[in-house]
Amino acid sequence: MSTIDRSLPAPAVAAPPRAATRERLLLAVLLTASFTLAVDFSILNVALPVVGGDVGLSLGALQWVPTTFALGAAGFTLLFGRVADLFGRRRMFLVGMALLGAASLVGGLAQSPAVLLTARAAQGLATAIVTPSALALLTTAFAAGPLRDRALGLNGALMAAGFTTGAILGGVLTDVLSWRWAFFINVIVAAAVLAVAPRVLTESRPAQRPRLDVGGALAITGALLAIVFGLTHAETTAWTDPATLGALAAGVVLLMVFAVVEQRTAAPLVPLHVLRNRTVAVSNLAGVLAFATETSLVFLLTLYLQDVLGYSPLVAGLSFAVLGVGTVVGGALGPRAIARFGRRGAIVGGFVVQAAATATLVALGASGGWMALLLAATFAGGVANLVAIVGFMVTATGALPDDEQGVATGLTSMSQQVGITLGIPVMSTIATAGLGAPTAAHVLGGVTTAIAVNAAIALAAAALVAVALRPERD
Template sequence: MTTDSSLAPADQAAADAAFGTRERMALFVLLTASFTLAVDFSILNVALPRIGSDVGFAIADLQWISTAFAVCAAGFTLLFGRFADLFGRRRQFLVGIALLGVASLVGGLAQEPSLLLAARVAQGIATAAVTPAALSLLTTSFPEGPMRERALGLNGALMAAGFTTGAVLGGLLTDLISWRWAFFVNVIVAVAVLAVGPAVLKETRAQLRPPLDLPGAVTVTLALVAGVYGLTQAGQHSWGDVRSWGALLLAAVMVLAFIVIERTVSEPLVPLSVVLRRSTGWGNLAGVIAFATETSVVFLLTLYLQEVRGYTPLQAGLAFAVLGAGTVLGGVIAPRVIGHLGGKRAIVAGLVAQGVSTVPLAFLGDASGWLVVLLVATFVGGVANLVVIVGFMVTATSGLPDAEQGLATGLATMSQQVGITLGTPVMSAIATAAGAATAGHILHGVTTALAVNAAICFATAVVIGLVLPRHRKAVAA
């Protein structure tokens, strides 16, 4: 039974002591992989112009370097989450890491656009395979309660810090060495993980292997791929772009087809009973909002720093170092917050704190002291956001048997990646619409979008507070 009662100091000490050498090494391997994959989402963004000139991309085609990765990383994650349950989490994790290493080597050596895009597709597929496998290895390696919450807290901290680190590291590598090292770093990490991982990770898989729900797998993958593609096109072009709406319409049709299939097949890919559990469904909604709001804050503040304040990309990236520190601290303290408040209250409190920290950013301008406001607000927002992220992961993966942890973590990973993809185009559209009719259009658009961002945090906190169950019962594996 997982309850909302707080942990006694002795219990916490016992939980901390329960990490043996093998568990620590396994945790290190899994966290290293999670951090590296998070870095990959942002490490190439500041290097895109340089990559285009070196490899031969037209300016209009540069967006495909990011889109190819994002579509595959999000589109295949739910399918691979279920694969991990059925065919082995450790095996899938190691194969995915090997694919990441090979794809990154190819990308780093690429001399033509088609080869670089193929490498990015392979990196995205590797990310879709590794992320749910790593997360389910975490949840099955550590029992539900303080140990799992601590492990998920560390995972969330490094994962969130990875997005910020990627922007800074990408700028440093591009300016000081070469953008190609943004790929080669992955090769080094992959070799290290493959050297240590087989010795410290235990294989886990379902005892019974039901037949794969192929129609469900095809429709849900098409839905996710089309949905993410539509969102990225909206962000890069406009919400009026026909490709965006066409892809989103296809995604909606595929979702409906998927629901019909899952209701009729004997062994569904995603049992609707799992998705419809309040802790799983509403917990994942909180995750989507947490990732969408905080990643879009980074996007909006990047516009502010570079377009309004005149910062270089590297300077703007360094300004987010404080946010990165806040996310790390948030991941460290999140298990204790959850232990004292429970998952539901931790999510609500984190969303409220994140919203409060975003409100001052809606008033940024030319006044003296603006940088201090930005740094303090982003630090507090980073701490609060990680409390929400860890709270959602604990909530969405609790009360389920080990045989369904790949599915649960696949859903959580999907929520993460959909949130990352959703936040920027939505807030970009708001900023563009709000700033279109004003003289200082960029600043007004950014501050308006930040105000909406804060309002979304508050509204989600109210909804989660009303509908998310307070107690969760663990189900024996």
């Protein structure tokens, strides 16, 4: 029997823990930024009347507080995803976080509508810069497989939970301190991220720097701005309003212009093979529907809790805490579902369970005794929705190589922003159609009708993915 030579050094085991520690720090920085930006979508919603009174915004003009944010966040996301490929994802991430901190400081100190809306627009622009950069840094830091799936699961969970947390945090800050802390808290987070990020993030860009497709950038940015404006305008006026129809029509025309430009340019903003990739297209459409259905459900249930049950904005916001827990659980379960059922199976299963959970809410009545059903259904639906979102993000980003992750994450970020923007106007229109006198009974009828449509959309999304998305090859 041979003896073991104990003079040889033992295999090194210290490197993996050091690498794992660095990856955890990187993940913490990116997830903190993503969560903060997701919170910003909804943190001012419950405080809008107070905000308007303090800075002099009329009731009719309050819609511009969320609209200016949505215009920047959704309109420029795809553009800045590509810009990050050109100038470096780390660099753009840091620029975006600096802009977020500066814009939030200005917003917190605002004394006039012009200053407040400018700050809100700059926050949206910062979101468009940071979100695709952070996702691209995340997907290139972790190789495709279980580690990346877990990272994307956490990212998806925190971004979805951020929307709900924003509603809760906005109510708490407004009641306890001031709505201005909804801005100031971002200054603190941005400063902390900027202090740590340069030490843990390494620059990431393609080996060959692509050229910027100026024509395509102008066309797609104009299209998204027009569509987002049309959607948000419809919520406060009507879908038949000339401004709404004109904006949506302009958006469609510009999308067609974008497609033509991309076919003719040598260095397209979105390469033709990406536009023709069925996996990318179907998974991103699934992402739009996942975000549209769940965020609009929060809106519908806010109407139910406040206008039917008579709860305060703070209590209504706190009622969504269980949904936030469900999204975190769903983010953790998403990678496991993918490992067991595949990406397509995870997305389809998530949508089916979400549709079933949402459908039970049609039974909601006019008394507080229905809260148990609401809490149970929103928890289950939140878990299922996040499984679908994780499946969408893993599928959409995994379909493209590392040198196109700026494009991939720009598309997934755009899908998220458009989904959040799309869902509420559509569900608001359904819930308020023929409302007449806004009595509790009428509001309840409108809300439950919209909830049924919401569940049907989730089920249709499951069918679409099951039919159109090819199963991955193991």
